[in-house]
Amino acid sequence: xxxxxxxxxxxxxxxxxxxxxxxxxxxxxxxxxxxxxxxxxxxxxxxxxxxxxxxxxxxxxxxxxxxxxxxxxxxxxxxxxxxxxxxxxxxxxxxxxxxxxxxxxxxxxxxxxxxxxxxxxxxxxxxxxxxxxxxxxxxxxxxxxxxxxxxxxxxxxxxxxxxxxxxxxxxxxxxxxxxxxxxxxxxxxxxxxxxxxxxxxxxxxxxxxxxxxxxxxxxxxxxxxxxxxxxxxxxxxxxxxxxxxxxxxxxxxxxxxxxxxxxxxxxxxxxxxxxxxxxxxxxxxxxxxxxxxxxxxxxxxxxxxxxxxxxxxxxxxxxxxxxxxxxxxxxxxxxxxxxxxxxxxxxxxxxxxxxxxxxxxxxxxxxxxxxxxxxxxxxxx
Numbered sequence: 001x002x003x004x005x006x007x008x009x010x011x012x013x014x015x016x017x018x019x020x021x022x023x024x025x026x027x028x029x030x031x032x033x034x035x036x037x038x039x040x041x042x043x044x045x046x047x048x049x050x051x052x053x054x055x056x057x058x059x060x061x062x063x064x065x066x067x068x069x070x071x072x073x074x075x076x077x078x079x080x081x082x083x084x085x086x087x088x089x090x091x092x093x094x095x096x097x098x099x100x101x102x103x104x105x106x107x108x109x110x111x112x113x114x115x116x117x118x119x120x121x122x123x124x125x126x127x128x129x130x131x132x133x134x135x136x137x138x139x140x141x142x143x144x145x146x147x148x149x150x151x152x153x154x155x156x157x158x159x160x161x162x163x164x165x166x167x168x169x170x171x172x173x174x175x176x177x178x179x180x181x182x183x184x185x186x187x188x189x190x191x192x193x194x195x196x197x198x199x200x201x202x203x204x205x206x207x208x209x210x211x212x213x214x215x216x217x218x219x220x221x222x223x224x225x226x227x228x229x230x231x232x233x234x235x236x237x238x239x240x241x242x243x244x245x246x247x248x249x250x251x252x253x254x255x256x257x258x259x260x261x262x263x264x265x266x267x268x269x270x271x272x273x274x275x276x277x278x279x280x281x282x283x284x285x286x287x288x289x290x291x292x293x294x295x296x297x298x299x300x301x302x303x304x305x306x307x308x309x310x311x312x313x314x315x316x317x318x319x320x321x322x323x324x325x326x327x328x329x330x331x332x333x334x335x336x337x338x339x340x341x342x343x344x345x346x347x348x349x350x351x352x353x354x355x356x357x358x359x360x361x362x363x364x365x366x367x368x369x370x371x372x373x374x375x376x377x378x379x380x381x
Contacts, residue, residue: 002210006101007056013094014052014073015148015308020080020088030090033087041080048077051352052098064115068104074098104212114227115218116202121218122191125199126166134162134378137262146271147289148287149264157348158262167192168258168379173370174207184208192255194263197221198295200252217248222296224248243321243330250300250320253293254337257304258351268294286313311349316336322358334359345375370373 022028024042037045051073074095081088081095109115126300137158141331142150169190174183188204193199202217208230213227215237224245228237256263274292289304299318307313315337323329342351356368 002207002212003059007059008057009026009094010052010059010070010073010098010101013091014049014056016091016094017045017049017052017077017080020084021049033084035084035087035323039114040084044076044080048073048080051076057260059139063177064109064119066107067102068097068166070102070105074102091378108212108214113232114201114214114229117218118201118216121201121220125191125193125220130187131145134165136160136162137265141265143237145264146274146289148274148289148306148310149271149304150313152306153261153264153312155349156261157344161347162260162264162378163266164194164260164377166194166378167255168374168376169372170374171370171372173368175368177323177367179365181325181365182208182328192252192260193268194256194260198252198256198267200248200255217251219248221244222298230253230285237323237328239323241327241330246298247320247330248296248301249298250302250317250335252295253300253302254293254315256293257291258312258337258354259372260352261348261379263350270294297317310324311342312339312351322360332366336364345372346377348375 019028019030019033019036021042023030023033024037024039024045044144051069055069055073058069067276073214075116077091077095081091085092102255106370107113112246137153139159139245142153142159145153169192170188172185175186176183186204188202190200190202192201199221200217204217206213206215206217211230212232213230213236215226215230218225222245223240223242224247226237226244227235227239229235252270252316253267256267272292275288275290276286286308289306290301291304292299292301300317302315302317303318304312305314305316312366316334317336318332318334320333322333322334322335323330323335336357336359338357339351339352339354341351343352344350345352350372352372353365354370354372356370357366
């Protein structure tokens with residue numbers, strides 16, 4: 001909403017500059033503009049109008065760089081306004097509002113922003129390999145997996161498809177930091193690598209009480225970090241700990257199981273015998289397979305719950321840490337991600353809606369509700 005209002009403001013502010021063009025070239029009689037405007041300055045008014053509108057469009061088409069156009073628009077606008085100060089001084093006040101947005105754009109998308117750090121890490125992890133050289137998943141590849149996992153990969157449609165090396169995901173939903181805290185709408189994107197050197201980079205934008213919030217979860221090599229900023233400036237969470245690294249290891253395995261099931265074939269996973277799952281209150285039963293995932297000398301355990309349709313219905317682990325509302329304290333707690341809906345993404349069937357839940361005792365509560373908008377394997381960079 002804030003983005004839309006600011007975009008509309010830029011468009012209207014830009015269109016007002018057309019009055020200077022009309023005055024300079026005699027297109028209209030404007031009694032409010034008493035000072036003459038030369039044709040040369042009229043071109044400055046026209047350039048400012050075009051730059052403001054272009055900056056507004058770029059907020060949606062090129063958010064990484066829109067602020068450059070916005071900065072140029074303010075500069076050219078001031079060049080046009082100063083000679084006509086008596087008539088156009090209120091335009092300078094509008095430019096002051098615009099420059100606040102531009103500064104935020106620099107903080108949120110400039111070279112020192114979390115967004116830029118995320119993109120640098122994604123670029124560094126990206127590999128250009130011949131897609132034809134990737135091995136295709138065959139029935140023989142499934143033989144070593146537990147039967148429920150075999151059925152899951154078949155139903156998901158990964159047999160006959162190339163094994164996944166990298167993944168791009170885009171999603172949206174709502175998130176909260178505590179059971180009694182208000183929900184925040186968010187949108188996010190992430191990039192994963194699988195295989196011998198798995199990694200996970202997750203960038204999120206959210207809004208809390210009209211205040212924009214940016215967050216970057218980074219898990220590369222053997223260390224994880226999380227940095228969240230309010231208004232792209234004030235750090236509210238800055239974490240780098242062993243507990244966070246273990247939690248991100250669980251999340252990495254969760255991504256692998258739910259969003260890139262064929263990568264289970266190339267990961268360090270060991271399996272235990274299957275267990276039946278008792279029916280829940282809705283009469284839904286299933287099968288549980290316990291898995292142990294190892295990465296950089298660390299091993300985590302998770303229970304994969306498969307439903308009657310053979311799709312993965314839930315993922316449960318006791319090896320993740322919950323961050324308390326103070327933003328620094330972490331406590332070990334059961335974590336689950338029940339899948340609420342599935343749909344095709346290209347040639348594979350994957351989760352399209354899910355929750356993330358904490359289980360502090362006998363009950364549980366959701367802190368994340370999400371809809372998965374796009375999943376792309378080995379995307380062109």
